Amino acid sequence: MKNNVSILVVDDEPIVCDSCKKILTEKGFTVETALNGEEALKKFKKGDLDIVIVDLKMPGIDGMEVLQSVKKSKPEVDVVMITGYGTIPSAVEAMKLGAADYVPKPFTPKELGQIISQVVEKRSKLVAEKAPKKGAILLDVFKKPSKVAYHPERVWVKDIKIEEALDENFLNEVRSTPGGERVMDCMQCGTCSGSCPLSYRMDYTPREINAMVRAGLRDEVLSSNSIWMCSSCYLCTVRCPRQIKITDIMYALKNLAMKDKRFLKKAKSPLLSKYFVAIVNRYGRNHELELTLKFFLRANPRAILKHSLMGLRLFLRKRFSLFPKRIKNINQLRTMVRKAEALGGLR
Amino acid sequence: MEPKIGVYICHCGTNIAGKVNVEEVAEFAGKLPYVVVSKAYKFMCSDPGQNLIVEDIKKLKLNRVVVAACSPTMHEPTFRRTCQEGRLNQYLFQMANIREHCSWVTEDKVEASEKAKAIIAGAVYKATYLEPLEVKKVKINPHTLIVGGGITGIQAALEIADSGHKVYLVEKEPSIGGHMAQFDKTFPTLDCSACILTPKMVQVAQHQNIKLFSYSEVLEVSGFVGNFKAKILKKARYIDPDKCNGCGECALKCPIKVLSEFDEKLGMRRAIYKPFAQGVPNLFTIDKEHCTKLLKDKCGLCEKICPRGAIDYEQKDEIIEVSVGAIILATGFQIFDARQMPQYGYGRLGNVITSLEFERLCSANGPTGGKIVLKDGTEPKSVGILHCIGSRDDRFHPYCSRVCCMYALKYSHLIKEKTGAEVYQFYVDMRCFGKGYEEFYNRLLEEGVHFVRGKAAEVTDFAVYKGEEGKLIVRCEDTAIGAIRRIPLDMVILANALEAKDDAKELARIFSINTGADGFFIEKHPKLAPVSTTTDGVFIAGCCQGCKDIPDAVAQGAAAASEALSLIDRGEVEIEPYTSIINADLCSGCKTCIELCPYTAIEFDEEKKVSAVNDALCKGCGTCVAACPSGAATAQHFTDKQIFSEIEGVLA
Amino acid sequence: MKYTYYPGCSLEVSSKSYSDSALAVSELLGIELVELEDWNCCGATVYLSYEELISFSLCARNLALAEKYDRDLAVPCSSCYTSLKKTATYIQENAELRDKINQALQAAGLEYKGKVNIKHLLEVYVNDIGLDVIKSKVKRELKGLKVAPYYGCQIVRPLHGFDDPESPTSLDRLTEALGATPIYFPNKTSCCGSSLIATNEELAFRMQKDLLLCVSGNDAEVIITVCPLCHMALDAYQKKVGKMYGFNFKIPVLHFTQLMGLALEIPSKKLGIKTGLVPLNKALMAYI
Structure with a gap:
């Protein structure tokens, strides 16, 4: 199924160029590749391109410069940025400069295909206003949280961690929360991760999270599934030889990720929290039925059927109530919550 | 005589001059009362710097000297000597610390200069009222008391005894040898511990200059450097040491079996026993806690058996007093009780053992004859060694125990050699800092030991996966491969921390020294006086000062011996005249000071009905000065007048 | 003895029998x-994940209300217990947090001075009442009943101090006082995974499988819990967990107070013994 859209893929990693070419050719696009900015701009001047997919970080002429030159000479050409970990703020910057969208590394063939299809669709509609939809992709993903952390086909390119991409302030953000004070004392012994009943499934183990907090890898930490896997059993905390309150640090990180919605793509837990908070703010107490229904409707509607039988059995034993109980002085509670909210939290 | 003060300000390279405007400060000091000269110089402690002072004393007839430089611990003795060279009494010198107290700890240059001025003014004001004092000299008793008969104490005792001086060696247990006697091999050379230790123990027993008090404890110490008196409790062994020849007939017949302390309770001994065959002295001891004859007047078999009639149930504890000039403490360590960390299962899971238990299992004279076996008597096929149990842990001991990495390597080698089992080390950081240690680590890497980088999180007997049934499972994060692992093992050895003995605080009190936050005895200076203490004439060596391995312990034993000998050979000792004096005219005889004096240095003169300070005992702590209701007590060199003047100077 | 009682949301409905x-x-x-x-709701782990300050404030409201009475606060739910206790501790330790919480409370016309003593119900029974008293009230010794005393995580952690966080004994001792036999099982303080049931069922079930496997491997006839969430995880999901991993788990799960009630001869209907989803077995039926 050949279409008449031609794409130029620019990345200094040949493996990325090749994978993208393979994925996109299969979808019927005409694909050219370039391994650096200079080559890309040459090919761009020569050819008649519709879309340029360019890596943000490259030696010499980087993705940002390629974007600017392309937009200057041919504004109708769409540019999609490839971004690595830690470069999301620059990606946002790129969107402001007119990039159509961006693909965060690592990505699956499906993800790349989706994004390019959207760009193509938009082009074909020839929408008059060309305003880029900032951050829209991540919000979409949040609506449908991706289930797997590991994907065999994932295009995974390891890269050098560049100092400039680190967030110096991240450590202070964490240290200033109750329980976060001792994060500097970690000696990387791994007792926390060895004790954690769930660390085996985390993107980064609690020990790694500690190291990453200190190194300033804010985006990686906040977008990892680790923080949402913590079941709050405090075993790490009571065993840590340095008495670091790791569970509390996990809470601090969850709070930070919650505030900055772009990190909420991998986990269902934020959704559960959101509904729980809404219910408690409304009634002052939890209402299990409402929470379960709302959560599963959004997160996994099929599960409702699976759970309904158990719900019925609990209901028969009077362990399920249809109606919420509201506390008498709900206004007092709401005033308090509003005030706490106005105080801007702990940070 | 009107004071004439010379003030000398040291640049200390850029250490002081980098923060303090020394010229401005010198000018300021020159204007202080009674100051006749004020100079700044690059290095006051250098020869030209010192000559500056000597010449000024002569030329300008200075009668007080103030040097503003580093800490008095560093150079006060230097400048006192300088004053003496200029024929000025050394106690007319005052030091102002503008380095540690000022330039090193102050960010802002202006603030630093102002602070330096205040410190110097304080020193000048104090110097105005300084008085000449004379150093006291006391003869030194040439004998030495050594407490602790482990390898450190043995080394120290032999060094001193070989030089021709008498040593009293006190050991709490029935035999000397300490922990080293329990070990099988030593790292990294793998030579046999007993083979190198036993000859030294025998030497101790035979040395004419060593008087060994085994099964004894020091109860009380009084006196001061060069002139200590110690009370030694010689516990009753219920054996006549002159008759017992150590034949051991008694122990063969004794019906009471007790868990052997020497074998870490892995084997049995009798109620009449010698801790181990090579024990020194070659004497048996009756354990009165278990002997039925002593407890209930039943049995008495050993008395009947003993061919030499050495058993004496009537023997009593004895208290012996000795006089010595120097004391060396080499009281050693104990190991951390791993029951405090239930996650490792010690005490609950039979095949989780401590490091010392393993030493006994491995030792040829141990309960299994040197066979490494599990509780059921079979050989382990896999063994794990868990590092840092109780060490590097803020809840127990924040310090590194310094020997565990190395003995863990030694164990790995021995296990592989004796059983061929797979060995896993669960470590946080491999610390192989000594001579030949890194090479030993490399050797073990080549021998195929599994090094898992990550502290073990727990040991459980709950099998979940295939191959875990009936095993001990160690769960940990292997940080090197980035995975959580469960490793099934037959035996787990805990590398327990070394810690200060339970009675360290009590010993510190008896010998008037201090323990640190880690519980070990504190040395006078961590680098420059590692075996001295703040009590002159009392030295520390070996693991009672901090965790160390055998080479370091032996080196410290020798170092302490050398310090003690150097003290003894001086013949007499100078005592700082910073003592209290009690003005008999003002003293009302209320005895408040006598009650409070921590050094029992004040006596009551019954004839004159007044208190008097024994300046040989007085440490000049000033407790009596503060307590005396009639103001009769004064601390020399720290009189009220001097201190108030100093305060005035700082605030001026 | 009089205590202020904070049941918590779970005990209102799903664990009413507790x-x-x-x-x-x-x-x-x-x-x-x-x-x-x-x-009001303690916020649990879920609100805390959303925003710590508000979550701490929710607990602080309860503490402020409880402070009006000169009584200790007894809490049967381990999760509520940890939330409340943690809040009280951090209010003491962290000046900035204390200040902000006080501002939020003040806005709602409340004040918390930091005087409420929070105790888990187990702590009240074992330490305040004492095992001797309980023993003396036992009417029907639960002789020979093999009980798995399951503590879960939050009753002993983080370092509340009333029992050892790694190897607690209070529930074992209570079991003994009732005449029953507490069985040894190594993961009695492992997490039940209940906070992950909704969001990551697979991982939660794996944790419950390990627990149930260990308990049944050590021949327990009943599990007792001190937290409604642990009870829900082990009781309501037991069948599903077994199905997923190919085990036929059939171990009744009781709230520890239900077991006490049996020994004290309280009618089983009053105790809600039969409200569990796992059917009662022979060993238990003997006491009903």
């Missing part, structure tokens, strides 16, 4: 549990 049995047992032991007027 509350019923707790009240019945307490009455027999001479304890009066007075429910805290107009209490």
